[in-house]
Amino acid sequence: MVAMHILACLSPRARGLILALAAVFGLALLFVEIRLSNMETSDKLSSLFYWDSGVAGFRPSRNSPPSHCRDPYREPGYLHIPDEVSRTQWVPFVDDFLDMPSPSTANYPTDKIPEFKDAPPPAEMLSRAPHNWLLDLIQYESILKHTTTKSESASILDLSSDQADLVRRVNWIHNRRLLVLGDSIDRFMVQFFCEDLNGSYHNTQSSQYGGQHTTFSCSIPYLNFTIYHWHVASMYPMRPHWWWLSHIKHVAFEDRFENLFKPVWNEVISMNGRTPDLIFFQSGLWDERAFRESYRNMKEPDGDKQDDETRKKNEAQRKETGLGREGRQLAWEELEFFKARMSKFIMYLREKFGENTPMMYRSLTTRRDSTNADLPTIDMDRVSRALMARHGLEIFEWARLARGFSTQYQDYLHIGHGPLSVTWANMMLYYLFRATGGVDYDGKFLRFPDPVGQYVKDGNSIRNAPTIEVPERPDTSVERFWNECHEYNIHWGGR
Structure with a gap:
């Protein structure tokens, strides 16, 4: 108000001069702001060119990752399940989807009842989804399987141009090694993958060590x-006398590494000669059971000596009253214990496999009909997420994508x-593609890992396969490729 009063007291010429100066000053400020914005953008772009790949991305803000470092499986999206199950895809909600104009069904006001078709996502949305590598491998296995039906004098691989492109595209998968540490939920996933590709799977330890609860492999x-x-039998540091499976002789992960995993250690070594290409790990399902059994034994130390009828009656009563830890959260001391042991497990894995080996925590799944009985699992998953953020590890978010599909x-x-x-x-x-040097972003391949030796079965090369120039020394620096985007994908824990 004072400024307006002073301005009114000035002559028309003075007022005009002051207003002109103010306009010039405003334009100057705008110019400076634009220059700073351009400098920031230029700085962002200049930091996004990597080795010799020509990969470049754009960061919309200083705190967001380069575009090709955005993990589509960590972003909100839609699980598209068509009739041909092998074509199942995770479809992230990209900006183009969020910015789409409203359909007529969303108009207001209206007297027309919305009607919806049971149609798949539009082709342009599906094309932005992460690549369907499993479908590639199923088709590739079919091509190679065809070689066994040909006579020795025939052309072994008579491929169309699309088939030849497929063979070149999957070349990077040859000679890779993946290690999964967890429970039967993980083991079934490995088995199903093997069945889809007509591979062979078997336990690699004899039954005297615990049958399926030891080490297991799938080979293509x-x-x-x-x-x-490799089976993880909870975070318990020893085998309690009340352990519910007699064939489990070793419970602590330290003991299992020494007695079960060490004898098969060399099997998991990949081309780099030191470690697997990628490691997944988790623990929770067996911990939940151990906490329940511990609580039961504390309340009924002689429970194992009861006859079957009495035991069943007591178990039914515990379920009804909530005893036995069923339907309850973890006690705080149980949570502290699990946190400490999981932290030790992470450090133990890094000690065994090295600081730079790509490792991911597989988030915990719940029961088919999730109830209060899942509360301990949810507690353990939350504290594990907090630890992953603390230790700088990424999360394999399959459980979040699977939620609700009972x-x-x-x-x-x-x-x-x-x-x-x-x-x-x-x-x-x-994630294996990324760990070995590939970049798959927005439905496009921006970089492939180095080609490797290929097309070998039972010691014999497969004839007439597409020619691929293989470097004399393929780059197997998985830690370098992984670390390229790692820092942008670790700050999401404790939820």
């Missing part, structure tokens, strides 16, 4: 690609062979 011979599953379970606990196992396989291959 045409690819020399192998996934190993009809896809094969029993009350285990997810079955179908759309969710296809999603697991595609996610696994997406």
Whole structure:
């Protein structure tokens, strides 16, 4: 108000001069702001050109990742499940979807009742989804399988141009090794992947160590690609006398590494000669059971000596009253214990496999019909997420994508062979592609890993395969490729 009064007291010429100066000053400020904005953008762009790949991305703000470092499986989206289950895809909600104009069904006011078609996402949305690597491998396995039906004098691979492109595209998968540390939910995913590709799977430890609860492998011979599953029997640091499975002789992960995993250690080593290409790990399902059994034994130390009828009666009563830890959160001391042991497990894995080996925590799934009984699992998943953020590890968010699909379970606990196992396989291959040097962003391949030796079965090369120039020393620096985007994908824990 004072400024307006002073301005009114001035002569028309003085007022005009002051207003002109103010306009010039405003334009100058605007110019400076634009220059600063351009400098910031230029600085962002200049920092996004990587080695010799020509990969470039744009960061919309200083705190957001380069575009090609955005993890589509961590972003909100839609699980598209078509009739052909192998074509299941995770479709992220890209900006183009969020910015789409409203359909006529959303108009207001209106007297027309909205009607909706049961149609798949538009082709332009599906084309932006992460690549369907499992479908590629199924088709590739079919091509190579065809070689065994040809006579020795015939052309072994008579490929169309699309088939030849497919063979070139999947070349990077040859000779890779993936290690999964977890429970039977993970083991089933490995088994289903193997079945989809007609591979062979078996336990790699004898039954005297615990049968399926030991080490397990899936091998795809045409690819020399192998996934190993090492069973984790909870975070308990010893085997309590009340342990519910007599064939489990070793419980602590330290003991299992020494007695079960060490004898098969060399199997998981990949081309770099030191470590697997990628590691997934988790623990929760067996911890939940151990906490329940511990609480039961504390309340009924002689429970194991009861006859079957008495034991069943007591178990029914515990379920009804909430005793036995069923239907309750973890006690705070249980949570502290799990936090400490999981932290030790992370450090133990890094000690064994090295600081730079790509590792991901597989978030925990819940029961088919999730109830209060899942509260301990949810508690353990939350504290594990907080630890991953603390230790700088990324999260394999398959459980979040699977949430709610109860009809896809094969029993009350285990997810079955179908759309969710296809999603697991595609996610696994997406992260393996990234760990070995590839970049898959917005439905496009921006970079491929170095080609490697290929097309070998039973020691013999497959004739007439597409020619691919293979470097004398393929780059196997998985930690370098992984670290390119790692820092942008670790700040999401404690939820």
